[in-house]
Amino acid sequence: MIRSITKQKSFEEISGMLEQASRVFIFGCGTCTTMARTGGLPEVIRMADKLKDAKKTITGWMMLPVACDELTGEALEENRDAIMSAETLLVMTCAFGVQTIAMHLDKPVIPALDTLFIGKEKAPGLFDEICIQCGACVLAYTGGICPVAGCHKGLLNGPCGGTNKGKCEIGSDKDCVWSLIYNKLEKLGRLDLMRVYHPPKNYHVEPQPGKIIIPFDARSEEDGTKL
Amino acid sequence: MARSFRDILNSGKFVVTGEIGPPKGTNIDRMLRHIDLLKDKVDALNVTDHQSSVMRFPSIGGALAIVERGGEAILQMTCRDRNRLALQAELLFAYTRGIKNVLCLTGDAVVVGDHKTAKGVFDLDSSQLLRMVRLLESGKDMGGNDLDGAVDFCAGAIVTPEADPPGPQLIKFGKKIDAGAEFFQTQAIYDLDNFRRFMELAKKFKVPVLAGIVLLTSAPMARFMNKNVPGIFVPQPLIDELASAPKGEALKKGVEIAGRMIREIKQEKLCDGVHIMAIGKEETVPDILKAAGMP
Numbered sequence: 001m002i003r004s005i006t007k008q009k010s011f012e013e014i015s016g017m018l019e020q021a022s023r024v025f026i027f028g029c030g031t032c033t034t035m036a037r038t039g040g041l042p043e044v045i046r047m048a049d050k051l052k053d054a055k056k057t058i059t060g061w062m063m064l065p066v067a068c069d070e071l072t073g074e075a076l077e078e079n080r081d082a083i084m085s086a087e088t089l090l091v092m093t094c095a096f097g098v099q100t101i102a103m104h105l106d107k108p109v110i111p112a113l114d115t116l117f118i119g120k121e122k123a124p125g126l127f128d129e130i131c132i133q134c135g136a137c138v139l140a141y142t143g144g145i146c147p148v149a150g151c152h153k154g155l156l157n158g159p160c161g162g163t164n165k166g167k168c169e170i171g172s173d174k175d176c177v178w179s180l181i182y183n184k185l186e187k188l189g190r191l192d193l194m195r196v197y198h199p200p201k202n203y204h205v206e207p208q209p210g211k212i213i214i215p216f217d218a219r220s221e222e223d224g225t226k227l
Numbered sequence: 228m229a230r231s232f233r234d235i236l237n238s239g240k241f242v243v244t245g246e247i248g249p250p251k252g253t254n255i256d257r258m259l260r261h262i263d264l265l266k267d268k269v270d271a272l273n274v275t276d277h278q279s280s281v282m283r284f285p286s287i288g289g290a291l292a293i294v295e296r297g298g299e300a301i302l303q304m305t306c307r308d309r310n311r312l313a314l315q316a317e318l319l320f321a322y323t324r325g326i327k328n329v330l331c332l333t334g335d336a337v338v339v340g341d342h343k344t345a346k347g348v349f350d351l352d353s354s355q356l357l358r359m360v361r362l363l364e365s366g367k368d369m370g371g372n373d374l375d376g377a378v379d380f381c382a383g384a385i386v387t388p389e390a391d392p393p394g395p396q397l398i399k400f401g402k403k404i405d406a407g408a409e410f411f412q413t414q415a416i417y418d419l420d421n422f423r424r425f426m427e428l429a430k431k432f433k434v435p436v437l438a439g440i441v442l443l444t445s446a447p448m449a450r451f452m453n454k455n456v457p458g459i460f461v462p463q464p465l466i467d468e469l470a471s472a473p474k475g476e477a478l479k480k481g482v483e484i485a486g487r488m489i490r491e492i493k494q495e496k497l498c499d500g501v502h503i504m505a506i507g508k509e510e511t512v513p514d515i516l517k518a519a520g521m522p
Contacts, residue, residue, distance in 0.1 A: 152336050153349040158399035160333040160352075161387045161414060164457035170336045182395040194398050197405065200311060200355050200369065 003120065004032040004068075004094035005127045006039065006113040014090070015054060017110045021088035024051060025079075026061035026112075027101060029093035033067075035121060038113050039092030047092065047112065059086040067097025073104050083107070135205030141193045143184030148201075150177030156198035232271045232299050232328050233381040236410050236435045241493050242500025243521070244301065244412065244437055245269040245512055247293070249284035258284070259292060261509040266298030268513055271328060273412070273502070276303040280340020287321060294325040301383070302326050305334025310350040311359065311369050318363055322378040329380045330412065331356040331403075354399070357382055357406035382407060386436070387414040387458035388425035397428065404432050412502040414458045415441035417465055419491060426498055435499035438492055442505040442515065443481040446470040482511050486518020493519070 018024060026044055033039030041063055048058045060082030064072050076083060083089070088108045091098045095115040102109045117129040132149045138156060139146060148154045152170050159178035162169025166179040185191050206212065235242060245265045250258055265272060274289035290300035302321055304314065318329065337347040351359065359369060366377040384403040390396035400411075411429075416422045416438050429436055441459075443449050446469040449461040465484060472480035489501050505512050516522070 152338075153333060153347065153352070155333065155349070155352045157352050157354045157402050159395045161385060161390075161396075162335060162339075162457050163390065163395065165391050169457055170338050176395075178395045179392060182392070182398075186394070191394075191398070194395070195401065197354065197358075197402060199358075200351050203350070 001120075002118055002131075003035060003127070004096060005116045005119045005129075006033055006036050006094050007116055008038045008043070008092075008113055009111070011050060014110070014112050018051070018056065018088060018090065021056070021086075021108075021110075023057045023059050023086045023088070025059050025083050025086035025089050026051075027067065027089065027091045027093060027097070028061070028063045029067040029097050030063050030065045031067070033093055033097075033113065034063075036127065039094075044092055047090070051090075059083070064093065064097065067091075067093035068100050072097070072100050076101070076104055133210075134201070134203075136202055138198065141196055141198070142181045143188060143190070143193075145177060145181050145184055147177050147181060150175075150180070154201075156201060158194065229299075231381070232301070233409065235270050236381070236499070240270075240500075242435065242437055243269045243516070244271045244273060244500070244502045245509070246273040246275060246502070246504045246506075247289050247509065248275050248278060248506065249286065249289045251281070251283050253284070255284065255288075255292070258289060259296070262289075262293050262296055262298060264510060265512055266293060266296060268516060269503070270500075271299040271301050273301040273303055273330060276305045276332070276334070277308065277340070278335075280307065280335045280337050280342070282340070282342055287317060287326070290321065290326050291324055299328070300326050301328040301330050303330045303332060304356065305332045306349050306351045306353065306356055307334030307337065307347055310348050314351065314356065315359065315363060315368055318360065318378055318380070319374075319376075322380065327379070327381060328383070329360060330383045330385065331360065331408070332385060353384055354402045354406040357384060357403060357408055361407045381409050383410040383412060384408040385414065386411045386429070388416050388422055388429075389414065389418070389458050389460045391458070393425075400429070401432070404434055408434060410435040410437065410499075412437045413439040415439045415452075415456075415504065417443075417459075417461045417488070419488070419497070421460070422492075423497060429498075437500040437502040438498050440485050440488060440501050440503045440515075442485050442503070442508055442511060443469055444508060445477040445481070478508065478511070482514045483518055485515045486520075489515070489519035489521070493521075 026048055028039045028044035044061050048061055062079050064075050090110050090112050091101055092112045098109050098111045119127045119129045122128050129149050134148045152168055159176055163176040166176055168174040168176050185194050247261055272293050274286040276286040277283055286303050290302040293300035331353050333353045337345045360380050360382045363378045366374050386400045387396055446466050449466045452459045453461050469477050469480050503512055
C-alpha cells in the first residue's frame with residue numbers, strides 16, 4: 001500500500017507558527033502518520049502536553065481514521081464544538097490531510113509535519129520512495145525498479161560517475177538504483193534493456209497542477225463493456 | 228592556423244590535456260596566470276563547471292579567457308544547473324566565441340556542494356546532452372525548430388575505469404559512444420593493472436581515451452580520496468611512497484609519481500593520452516610533464 005511519509009517539524013517551528021494562537025485543537029491520523037510515528041495517538045498526546053507546558057489551551061484533539069478521506073468531513077462534525085472554540089488547528093497528518101481539513105473548515109490550519117514522499121514501508125520502520133508519479137513510466141525497461149524515483153538525479157540512461165560500491169554519491173545509506181536495476185536485469189537475462197537509449201523526458205505529461213476529468217461512462221464507451 | 232583539438236585527437240599523437248578551476252569570486256588573476264602557464268604546454272585545457280557543486284566563476288568564462296589568450300578550450304558542461312533551453316543557448320554562445328570543444332557531464336549532486344538546498348536540475352543526462360550537441364550541429368534545436376546558424380563541436384565525455392561494480396558503468400560508456408562522444412577523459416586512475424584491464428574493453432570502441440591523472444599532494448590526501456571520492460582507488464604502495472617523502476616534500480613526490488605514470492602510459496601505449504588534473508596546484512604541471520619526459 002502506498003503511504004505518505006512524513007517527518008515532524010521542530011517544536012520551535014511549530015511554536016513560531018502558533019505564536020498568535022492561545023487556543024489550539026490538534027488532529028492526528030490513524031493511517032500513514034500513525035505508521036510513521038509522526039502523528040499517531042502517542043505523538044498527538046505528547047504534542048498536547050508540550051503545548052500545555054507552553055501555556056497554550058488545548059480545546060481538544062482527535063484521531064481521524066484516514067485524514068485524507070472524504071469521511072473526514074463527517075468526523076469533524078462529531079467534535080464541532082471543541083474545534084470551533086479553538087483559534088487555530090494544529091494538524092499532525094500529511095499535507096493531504098491538512099488540505100482536506102482546510103477544505104471543510106474556515107479556521108487557520110498549521111501543519112505540524114513535513115510531507116517527504118509517497119513511499120512504501122519495506123521493513124518495519126524502513127520507508128523507501130518508490131514512485132514520484134512522473135507520468136511517463138519506464139518500469140518495463142528497468143526490471144520493475146524505478147530510476148526516476150530511485151536515482152537522486154532521476155537519470156534514465158544508467159548511473160552517473162558518483163555510483164560507489166552499489167551506493168549513491170549523496171550518502172552510503174542510499175542504494176544506487178542503477179546497481180539494483182543492473183542486478184535485476186542480469187538475473188532476468190535482459191541486460192539488453194539497459195542499453196536502450198531514453199530520450200529527454202517530458203516533464204509535462206500532465207502539467208502541474210495535475211487535473212484529470214474522466215467522463216462517468218468512459219469505460220463502457222471505449223470497450224463496449226457495460227458496468 | 229593551429230590544428231584543432233579534433234585533428235590532434237585523430238593524429239595519433241600522445242594527447243595531453245590540462246584543467247583550469249575558476250575562482251570563487253571576481254579575482255581571476257590566478258586563473259589567467261595558470262592559463263598563460265599551461266596553454267602552450269598542453270593540447271587543450273578543460274574548465275570545470277562548479278566542480279563538486281561548489282559555486283564558482285562559470286566554466287564558459289574560463290573557456291573564453293583561454294580562447295582570448297590563444298589557447299584551446301574544452302568547455303565542461305554539466306546538466307546540474309541548466310535545463311535544456313539554457314544548455315542549448317550556452318552552446319550557441321560558446322560556438323560564436325570560438326569554443327570548439329565541449330565535455331558533456333551529468334554533474335555532481337547539489338547536496339555534495341556548498342549550496343546544499345539548491346534545486347538540482349538534471350533535465351538531461353550526459354548521454355542526452357551529447358545527442359543534443361549533435362542535433363544542434365544538424366541545424367535543429369530540441370524543440371524541432373530550425374536554427375539560423377548551427378554549431379560544430381568536438382564533444383567528449385567521461386568514464387570511471389575503477390567504477391565498482393563495472394557493469395553499469397560500461398553500459399553507460401557504450402551509450403555515450405552511441406550518442407556521439409568523440410573522446411573520453413577518465414576519472415583519476417592510479418592502478419595501471421586495473422587500467423590495462425579497462426582499456427582491453429575500451430579499445431574495442433575505437434574512441435580516444437585520455438587517462439585521468441590527479442596529482443597526489445600527500446598521503447592523507449590520497450587516503451581521503453580513497454575514502455570519499457567514488458571511483459578512485461590509490462593503491463597502498465603509492466600511499467607509502469608519499470608517506471616516505473621527507474617533511475615538506477610530499478608534493479614533490481606526488482609530481483614524481485604523476486610524471487612516472489604518464490611516462491609508463493605513454494611508453495606502453497596504454498591509451499591515447501592523459502588528462503592532468505592538478506586541482507589547486509596547476510603551477511606544478513610543467514614539472515609533471517618534465518618528470519614524464521615530455522618537454
